[in-house]
Amino acid sequence: xxxxxxxxxxxxxxxxxxxxxxxxxxxxxxxxxxxxxxxxxxxxxxxxxxxxxxxxxxxxxxxxxxxxxxxxxxxxxxxxxxxxxxxxxxxxxxxxxxxxxxxxxxxxxxxxxxxxxxxxxxxxxxxxxxxxxxxxxxxxxxxxxxxxxxxxxxxxxxxxxxxxxxxxxxxxxxxxxxxxxxxxxxxxxxxxxxxxxxxxxxxxxxxxxxxxxxxxxxxxxxxxxxxxxxxxxxxxxxxxxxxxxxxxxxxxxxxxxxxxxxxxxxxxxxxxxxxxxxxxxxxxxxxxxxxxxxxxxxxxxxxxxxxxxxxxxxxxxxxxxxxxxxxxxxxxxxxxxxxxxxxxxxxxxxxxxxxxxxxxxxxxxxxxxxxxxxxxxxxxxxxxxxxxxxxxxxxxxxxxxxxxxxxxxxxxxxxxxxxxx
Ligand code: LLP
Numbered sequence: 001x002x003x004x005x006x007x008x009x010x011x012x013x014x015x016x017x018x019x020x021x022x023x024x025x026x027x028x029x030x031x032x033x034x035x036x037x038x039x040x041x042x043x044x045x046x047x048x049x050x051x052x053x054x055x056x057x058x059x060x061x062x063x064x065x066x067x068x069x070x071x072x073x074x075x076x077x078x079x080x081x082x083x084x085x086x087x088x089x090x091x092x093x094x095x096x097x098x099x100x101x102x103x104x105x106x107x108x109x110x111x112x113x114x115x116x117x118x119x120x121x122x123x124x125x126x127x128x129x130x131x132x133x134x135x136x137x138x139x140x141x142x143x144x145x146x147x148x149x150x151x152x153x154x155x156x157x158x159x160x161x162x163x164x165x166x167x168x169x170x171x172x173x174x175x176x177x178x179x180x181x182x183x184x185x186x187x188x189x190x191x192x193x194x195x196x197x198x199x200x201x202x203x204x205x206x207x208x209x210x211x212x213x214x215x216x217x218x219x220x221x222x223x224x225x226x227x228x229x230x231x232x233x234x235x236x237x238x239x240x241x242x243x244x245x246x247x248x249x250x251x252x253x254x255x256x257x258x259x260x261x262x263x264x265x266x267x268x269x270x271x272x273x274x275x276x277x278x279x280x281x282x283x284x285x286x287x288x289x290x291x292x293x294x295x296x297x298x299x300x301x302x303x304x305x306x307x308x309x310x311x312x313x314x315x316x317x318x319x320x321x322x323x324x325x326x327x328x329x330x331x332x333x334x335x336x337x338x339x340x341x342x343x344x345x346x347x348x349x350x351x352x353x354x355x356x357x358x359x360x361x362x363x364x365x366x367x368x369x370x371x372x373x374x375x376x377x378x379x380x381x382x383x384x385x386x387x388x389x390x391x392x393x394x395x396x397x398x399x400x401x402x403x404x405x406x407x408x409x410x411x412x413x414x415x416x417x418x419x420x421x
Pocket of ligand 1 (some may be wrong): 060079164237240276
């Protein structure tokens with residue numbers, strides 16, 4: 001459930017009309033709902049009720065400072081994958097003890113900065129990384145809290161570009177050989193082995209891969225404890241999918257996912273961490289855009305929008321589906337026709353949807369892309385010298401621009417011309 005509904009014939013974010021935001025901010029823009037973000041975070045928090053746990057929002061899905069601040073106020077931890085994300089989380093007020101550092105390529109400089117600023121744990125993905133972290137921690141005279149990310153060789157049954165838990169993927173240490181790595185880690189002066197980390201992929205629409213992966217983690221917990229490690233925390237990653245198409249059957253709910261966790265690892269007495277991103281932010285955001293032209297092509301019509309692949313890359317990158325709806329509610333039974341919905345960027349790949357059935361729309365009409373709150377603004381670029389799209393946060397009947405649209409001047413002045421040119 002989200003908080004984007006038609007009221008008096010106009011699509012609203014909570015109690016704010018999207019037409020009104022468009023008038024004040026211009027298009028395209030991203031808009032997020034505080035109520036939806038809050039609700040989604042709580043669904044996870046409640047799904048793990050009764051277990052010692054921390055829901056760590058994967059900020060790669062949406063890293064606006066205001067969203068992070070909201071998550072922080074709700075009591076979330078934050079999963080970061082770069083020192084840039086770490087610093088943003090800190091800037092939003094998240095204490096180091098609630099920040100988990102994931103990622104396959106953390107540099108020594110990043111490790112040093114996180115260890116100095118305070119960190120809940122590093123999720124270590126390789127032996128060279130473990131050695132580097134040990135070195136850095138020893139040089140600082142501290143012990144780095146570590147969970148080793150294991151690769152359980154489980155098929156997440158999702159898009160190949162976002163599956164991470166198969167042995168051919170670059171992530172984690174094979175679960176079959178990780179005991180030796182734990183043994184080495186246990187002997188390192190700068191490493192405090194606290195747990196196990198696993199993340200098998202994103203946009204999972206079935207529970208079975210989670211069940212399989214978590215069961216393997218449970219088994220490993222026993223083995224590692226027998227080896228003498230004090231395994232006290234399990235980070236189970238993120239990945240629960242969201243309904244992108246309203247017409248499709250919805251993926252499992254957080255409460256059902258919570259049941260899988262309880263069933264597979266609940267008896268181990270470990271603190272449970274999860275790292276959901278998409279399910280918290282995805283359906284809490286829209287991308288709102290205006291129609292520039294309706295172009296009648298050879299045998300097909302093109303709805304040309306002022307948003308493009310640089311603003312929302314998911315359709316071109318993953319062939320992802322986003323529902324696209326008019327902001328002014330069409331009359332019941334209004335005639336629909338098939339159009340290709342495209343952006344103005346000079347690539348054929350700048351196509352959001354092919355032969356999509358839409359009511360009659362023309363120049364200046366507003367449309368909203370649903371499910372755009374995750375991996376939307378964060379993946380935007382300035383390709384074709386198009387300034388980054390602004391972001392807006394709504395709460396009840398109020399809204400605020402939480403990232404302004406940069407001026408052309410700002411965009412141009414970031415480059416500089418060397419004196420010898
Ligand atoms: N934890 C780790 C270690 C991850 O790599 C990810 C996502 C998450 C948590 C959060 O997963 P989520 O709950 O959001 O599924 N750009 C792609 C998605 C990439 C996901 C990368 N890792 C997309 O637009 O579909």
